[in-house]
Amino acid sequence: MHTGSAVTITRAPLPRADIDALCARFEDAHPTAIIRWAVEQFGSGLCMTTSFADTMLIDLATSVEPDIEVIFLDTGFHFAETIQTQRRAQARYALNLQVVRPPPDAADVWADGSDACCGDRKVRPLDDALLDGHTAWMSGLRRADSRGRAGTPIVEVDRRGLVKVNPIATWTDEQVATYSADCGVIVNPLASEGYESIGCWPCTDPPALGADRRAGRWAGLDKTECGIHL
Numbered sequence: 534m535h536t537g538s539a540v541t542i543t544r545a546p547l548p549r550a551d552i553d554a555l556c557a558r559f560e561d562a563h564p565t566a567i568i569r570w571a572v573e574q575f576g577s578g579l580c581m582t583t584s585f586a587d588t589m590l591i592d593l594a595t596s597v598e599p600d601i602e603v604i605f606l607d608t609g610f611h612f613a614e615t616i617q618t619q620r621r622a623q624a625r626y627a628l629n630l631q632v633v634r635p636p637p638d639a640a641d642v643w644a645d646g647s648d649a650c651c652g653d654r655k656v657r658p659l660d661d662a663l664l665d666g667h668t669a670w671m672s673g674l675r676r677a678d679s680r681g682r683a684g685t686p687i688v689e690v691d692r693r694g695l696v697k698v699n700p701i702a703t704w705t706d707e708q709v710a711t712y713s714a715d716c717g718v719i720v721n722p723l724a725s726e727g728y729e730s731i732g733c734w735p736c737t738d739p740p741a742l743g744a745d746r747r748a749g750r751w752a753g754l755d756k757t758e759c760g761i762h763l
C-alpha cells in the first residue's frame with residue numbers, strides 16, 4: 534500500500550474577502566466568464582480535472598484556453614466506456630492531457646477497503662499532480678449533483694492551499710442538457726444506461742429512481758465522496 538506524505542501547504546490562499554467577492558461576482562455569470570477570469574488570473578498555473586463522464590467542462594474551458602492542462606486520474610478501475618470517452622475527447626479537442634496513475638503498490642478496493650483505495654488511487658495522486666507547479670484548478674462540481682454538494686462555491690481555497698474554481702457550480706440539469714445538445718458535448722455511453730454519476734466500476738451503480746444522481750456511488754457504504762473534493 535502506498536503511504537504518501539501529508540499535503541504540505543506552501544502557498545498563501547487569496548484573502549477571504551477576495552474569495553467572497555469573487556463568489557458574489559460570479560453567482561450569475563456564465564461559466565465561460567468564470568473560466569476566462571481564471572485563465573487570466575492564474576495562467577499556466579491553472580489546470581482542470583475531468584472524470585470523462587462527459588466533456589462539458591472540457592468544451593467550455595478549451596473554448597477559452599485550448600491548451601489548458603487537463604488532469605485525468607486513471608485509477609486502474611475505470612469502465613471501458615470511460616476510457617472510450619477519453620479517447621474520443623482527445624481526438625476532438627487535441628487535449629493537453631495529463632493521465633495520472635497510482636503507484637504499483639496502491640491499495641486495492643477489495644483487499645484494503647474503499648477509503649484506502651481512493652486514497653492511493655485518487656486523493657494522493659491528485660495532491661501530487663496539483664502541487665506540481667499549479668496555483669489553481671477547476672472542477673466540474675455542481676450544486677445539483679447531490680445534497681452534499683448543494684453548497685458548492687464558485688471559488689474557494691482548497692485544503693492544499695490552492696484556489697479551486699467550480700465554473701458550472703450553479704448550472705441546473707436543464708442548463709447542462711441545453712448546452713450539451715447545442716454544443717455536441719461528448720457523453721459517456723453509460724449515461725444512457727442510467728449511470729448518472731460515473732466513477733470506478735467496482736464502486737458505481739445506477740442510482741435508484743428519484744435518488745441523488747450520486748447515490749449509486751459506493752452504494753451500501755456510508756461514503757459519498759472519494760476525498761479529492763474534501
Ligand code: SF4
Nearest residue numbers: 647650651654733736
Ligand atoms: Fe478504488 Fe472504488 Fe475509490 Fe475507485 S472509487 S479508487 S475502485 S475505492
